[in-house]
Amino acid sequence: MISKLIADIAKTLLIARWKQTLVAAIGVTFSITMFISLLSFMTGLNTLLDNLILNRTPHIKLYNDIKPSENSPIDQSEKYSKTHNFISSVKVKNRDINIYNSEAIINALKKDNRIKGIAPKVISQVFFNTGQTVLAGVINGIDAEAERKLFHFDDYITKGNAIDLKNTSNSIILGNVLAEKLLVKIGDLIQITTQNGEIFSLKLVGIFQSGLRDFDKTQSFSSINTVQKILGKTNNYITDIQIKLYDVNTAPLLAKDFHNTFEIDAEDIQTANAQFETGSKIRTIISYSVGITLLIVAGFGIYNILNMMIYEKMDSIAILKATGFSGKDVKNIFLTIALGIGFFGGMLGLVFGFLLSSIIDQIPFKTSALPTITTFPINYNLNFYLIAFLFSLVTTYFAGYFPAKKASKIDPVVIIRGK
């Protein structure tokens, strides 16, 4: 009953001074709007940038690295086990890049419930022939379906279809720069020469664009079977196994695990792209600090307006106290006013924030890195709305707390005597 009375008084004061209320509420609305659109936009861009790398990068890559042997014969000799051995001029070992027993590894990985999917790959150097000249490049034998599902392969295809790699035999997809150099269009036949000197004809079914010019200048994709055939290898010849996990954070741990279990090199995404995570974190921190600064500024606006309101309302406070309202009641009235401004300003801010982000979402944005993106990216995350609304109440509470406390301390005698 008393709390209802206090709410009624606060409401009447708010409505009677609606212009002032509006100014204060607009301050909150503006900051919440900006907070939400800024965060949605910044994190949208952030995710876009992250995905440029992360979508294309496996969480764990299993392969045979070309490197010097870790165990020299002398280290294994019992005779010299207690001595310190110096070996100079160590050379890399001639090692087959084929993953030994790849079929068994793939089957084992498929049963692992931490793994979202796997995509095997065969990589080889090839030469593209155009007239008299030869261009060096790389052919990736991929499982088109797995590649589409796990690594958003379709997003980078500007012409043709990725799935045609699987449906058309002896087909190939070229990087756009490479395709320009070869002066080919979809449906044309392309001559390639393998490292062993054999010549093959492949049909162009698609063009892809990654945004990295150097990458698009040399890379091409074909099916695993085709590449195995080109290389004259059997159909268990696999050079890379790409793994996508459910939880990317477990990648370093699992990589170590796979390295030990399968006796193979395993590289996790965090090691491969360490600088990336740092950049992403810093961008998030920047957007949050800008957003919170906006809200604090709005808080000061409310503080000022409530302070002014209390000076104007000295008489009313005095009479409320004289007629039996306690200091606490008066404090609650002003806190209710502050929270009322915060609540309605915040609510409007959420709506406008959503509208502004939707508008940004419509602004055209073309980037050569992501051919399928046409407008600015927006991250519609419910958490931003919750944080913004919570923060609008917290800031207005604190902005109202000190003026309200001051009002509760006003001595009615001083006011009444002064008249």
Added chain:
Amino acid sequence: MKEIILEANQITKYFYDPMTVKVLNDINFTVERGDFVSIVGKSGCGKSTLLYILSTMDTEYEGKVIIDNENMKEKKEKQLAQVRNEKIGFVFQFHYLISEFSVLENVMLPGLKFNKFSKTEVEYRAMQKLKILEIDQLALKKANQLSGGEKQRVAIARALINDPLIIMGDEPTGNLDKKNSNIVFDIFKKLSEEESQTLLIVTHDQSFSANTNRTIVMEDGKIVSS
């Protein structure tokens, strides 16, 4: 013997700023139920200061204030607010109506705070009080649309809403012209005679005090006659 509802017992008060001055010196008197008392004295004699102490709003004094057999010295801020709400009705020189509220709402506010009656009952009672003061036709107007005399009558209605034990007035006619002063005085007189309302009014208006039942005269912080 009549029931004593207000007792001032050896009240002494100092002002410390800018220098120590004894404004009230050993004030003793009692008010009985139904009394119509006026306190008079020259400007600065301490009569208003005394009233604020008796009204529980000023708590820095020596001595005792006893209202309805309860010692005010022992109460906390919140309890004192409750005493003011339930037992004391105030009329000041300035009306102190809240301009954002209508006349009726202004009168109702202390009643709603009292929380003894439901909102509809408080509204009914407020209308009754406005009728007694013959201003019920103004009930729905905003407080700032009224004339000075009307505002002061609304303030009296507000003081009456919780049927207080005592009405305290601090120069209630000080801002009014002769005609309105008389109206206000007649209202007090009527309340005293017809409703046996206890009243304690500080004034320097001679004609006002001459018509009350009892006059306390103060000079330099002391009571010289009562």
